[in-house]
Amino acid sequence: MKLMERLYKDAPLATRGEITPKLGFLLTVLLAIVWLIPFLWMVVATLRPASDGINAMAELMPSLKPTLDNIRDAWEIGDFPRYTLNTTIICAGILLVQFVTITLAGFAFARLAFVGKTLIFYLFLMQLMLVPVLLIVPNLSLVARLGLYDTLTGVMMPFFASAFGTFLMRQAFEAIPTELEDTALIDGASLLQRIRHIYVPLSMPSFSAFAIISVTSHWNDFLWPLMVINSPDKRPLTVGLSVFTKTAEGTQAWGTIAAGTLMVIAPLLVTFLIFQKRFISSFVTSGIK
Amino acid sequence: MSLAEPAALPVATSAAPRLDVLKRLTTRLKASLPAYLLLLPSLIFLALFTYGAMGRVLVDALYQRATPKAPVRFVGLDNISAVLADPAFTGAVVNNLIYAVGTAIPSIALALLFALALSRTHAVSSALRAALFLPVLIPMVAASALFMFIFLPNVGLLDFYIGRLLPVLPNWLGDPDVALQAIMVITIWKNAGYYMLFFLAGLQAVPEDVMEAAHLDGAGPYMRLRHIILPELKPTFLFVTVIAILNAVTQVDHVFVMTQGGPSNSTSLVLFYIYQQAVEHYDVGKASAATLLTLAALMSLTALSFRTMANREGGP
Numbered sequence: 001m002k003l004m005e006r007l008y009k010d011a012p013l014a015t016r017g018e019i020t021p022k023l024g025f026l027l028t029v030l031l032a033i034v035w036l037i038p039f040l041w042m043v044v045a046t047l048r049p050a051s052d053g054i055n056a057m058a059e060l061m062p063s064l065k066p067t068l069d070n071i072r073d074a075w076e077i078g079d080f081p082r083y084t085l086n087t088t089i090i091c092a093g094i095l096l097v098q099f100v101t102i103t104l105a106g107f108a109f110a111r112l113a114f115v116g117k118t119l120i121f122y123l124f125l126m127q128l129m130l131v132p133v134l135l136i137v138p139n140l141s142l143v144a145r146l147g148l149y150d151t152l153t154g155v156m157m158p159f160f161a162s163a164f165g166t167f168l169m170r171q172a173f174e175a176i177p178t179e180l181e182d183t184a185l186i187d188g189a190s191l192l193q194r195i196r197h198i199y200v201p202l203s204m205p206s207f208s209a210f211a212i213i214s215v216t217s218h219w220n221d222f223l224w225p226l227m228v229i230n231s232p233d234k235r236p237l238t239v240g241l242s243v244f245t246k247t248a249e250g251t252q253a254w255g256t257i258a259a260g261t262l263m264v265i266a267p268l269l270v271t272f273l274i275f276q277k278r279f280i281s282s283f284v285t286s287g288i289k
Numbered sequence: 290m291s292l293a294e295p296a297a298l299p300v301a302t303s304a305a306p307r308l309d310v311l312k313r314l315t316t317r318l319k320a321s322l323p324a325y326l327l328l329l330p331s332l333i334f335l336a337l338f339t340y341g342a343m344g345r346v347l348v349d350a351l352y353q354r355a356t357p358k359a360p361v362r363f364v365g366l367d368n369i370s371a372v373l374a375d376p377a378f379t380g381a382v383v384n385n386l387i388y389a390v391g392t393a394i395p396s397i398a399l400a401l402l403f404a405l406a407l408s409r410t411h412a413v414s415s416a417l418r419a420a421l422f423l424p425v426l427i428p429m430v431a432a433s434a435l436f437m438f439i440f441l442p443n444v445g446l447l448d449f450y451i452g453r454l455l456p457v458l459p460n461w462l463g464d465p466d467v468a469l470q471a472i473m474v475i476t477i478w479k480n481a482g483y484y485m486l487f488f489l490a491g492l493q494a495v496p497e498d499v500m501e502a503a504h505l506d507g508a509g510p511y512m513r514l515r516h517i518i519l520p521e522l523k524p525t526f527l528f529v530t531v532i533a534i535l536n537a538v539t540q541v542d543h544v545f546v547m548t549q550g551g552p553s554n555s556t557s558l559v560l561f562y563i564y565q566q567a568v569e570h571y572d573v574g575k576a577s578a579a580t581l582l583t584l585a586a587l588m589s590l591t592a593l594s595f596r597t598m599a600n601r602e603g604g605p
Contacts, residue, residue, distance in 0.1 A: 018509070020509070020510040020511070021405075021406070024402060024406045027402065028403055028421075031403075035478065035482070036423070038424075038432070038435040039423065041439075045438075054444055055444060058448075059449075060446075101334070104330060105327060108323075108324040112321075112323065112324040113324075115321045123332075123340070124331075124335070127335055129591045129592070130339055130584070131535060131539060132338070132339065133560070134560065134580055134584055135338070135342040135343070135346065136564070137349070137573060137577060137580055138342040138345035140567070141573070157338070158337075158338040160330075161330070161331040161338075191323055219428070220426075220428035220430075222428065222545070223541065227564075238430045238431075241428070241430050241431060242545070245546065254441075261431045264431050265427040265431045269426060269427070272419075272423070272426050273419070276419055280418070280422065283425070284490045
């Protein structure tokens with residue numbers, strides 16, 4: 001009970017004497033442990049030698065003779081460096097083009113008056129409601145007609161414009177005082193120069209929030225790349241992992257599957273643990289994955 | 290600022306004012322040019338992959354090909370009625386409804402519990418938040434790989450630890466009666482921590498002094514939750530519910546990896562049906578009809594929720 005009291009030291013006065021909030025907290029602690037079990041199993045199973053046998057695979061207690069064999073096997077069966085490279089190319093490519101499109105469009109909505117502004121704004125707004133994932137069938141045929149079937153560009157292209165990113169940048173640009181721009185105007189700076197040297201540097205927090213959301217969601221994309229990509233050497237991590245899992249499942253090599261999964265999710269998890277605060281605030285401001 | 294402003298209407302009878310109107314419009318369009326150029330890159334991709342795609346779904350739903358190589362043939366609403374009469378589609382819709390309700394309610398309830406318990410910032414609650422948020426970051430495919438082992442009959446994690454308490458062990462992913470519930474567990478595990486964030490943000494709007502005052506007046510935790518916290522969180526509930534339903538229709542990667550819609554279609558969801566029609570049966574007409582129906586349902590749902598939200602803000 002000492003521990004509970006210490007945890008509740010900074011709880012609001014209103015809840016200190018009550019038992020219900022404490023029970024809620026206790027339940028949350030238990031559930032958080034349950035939530036971590038799949039991750040725990042993944043690490044333990046990755047390091048478990050095959051000699052422990054299939055019946056020991058579910059043990060959450062780590063093996064006393066940990067081994068890296070599973071990682072080596074996974075590395076040999078699946079082309080994880082290639083998959084990682086493909087996913088990195090996809091995420092970076094999407095993000096770079098998005099930065100350009102959302103900066104330009106966000107600036108137009110934030111600072112310029114033009115004919116049809118409301119109408120165009122609604123066109124962007126509606127895109128948020130249209131659930132692009134459902135449009136895979138027409139988009140696949142379009143990508144095929146553009147000659148981009150089985151290319152990484154084809155995987156990236158539908159995401160080059162982002163209504164969400166445009167709104168985020170519009171908000172960031174609107175918060176910048178116009179006085180800053182006036183000085184640059186007197187110096188004769190062009191529109192693009194003003195965007196480049198005043199608006200972009202002052203909106204870095206918004207750019208990084210958007211980068212986190214964009215990279216996380218495309219790192220995890222599965223269905224769309226599954227449809228666009230045919231060649232094994234162009235598979236991103238998610239598609240590679242699903243094929244790898246199928247292969248290893250047949251041989252009951254669960255340690256290898258755990259090792260492959262670990263390799264796929266480690267980069268993003270490590271980044272998250274380093275930049276935890278920033279990740280969480282980005283997800284809150286976005287509301288969209 | 291729209292094209293339909295009164296000045297643009299051709300009400301003048303003589304040529305001179307009309308010319309004037311035309312001139313003014315031209316000047317305004319000219320002044321708008323930089324904005325159009327800035328919007329152009331985004332608009333090209335929106336036009337191709339969102340609005341163009343919508344249009345193609347609409348048109349494709351009206352046509353059909355007998356074989357992948359055969360020419361297209363106009364069939365009107367036949368695809369729509371074929372989809373509605375297809376037990377695989379209606380089955381997927383029913384599954385998806387069960388899946389949506391069965392994942393939204395538990396994950397939102399858990400998210401609220403987590404947020405209430407962890408709204409104070411100290412080292413322990415930050416660590417717990419991170420633990421609960423971790424599943425959000427991993428691909429559904431990776432989550433599926435982990436849960437495949439959890440659900441493995443006899444040797445899997447679930448049977449190994451808890452299954453011993455049950456008299457009969459179901460084959461979690463192989464039994465049509467439990468497979469859908471099994472994949473629902475993954476979704477709850479993956480999404481509860483995500484929705485928690487929105488409740489945490491919403492809870493910050495609950496004024497501390499009101500809570501203190503209610504406590505001094507003798508309101509217990511239940512009373513405070515019911516009369517102060519929940520009313521304050523109403524917009525958050527609506528927002529999270531919409532996201533949870535959208536997620537239920539768009540997150541199907543686990544179906545692809547774990548069950549392929551089986552056993553006996555018990556885990557087939559709408560998006561999986563669309564994929565099957567398009568990619569496995571080459572039936573773009575039927576796939577488009579199914580897409581159209583789903584989009585219509587989702588869009589009316591989101592429109593409705595936006596209206597409710599707008600009404601609440603504007604209302605008394």
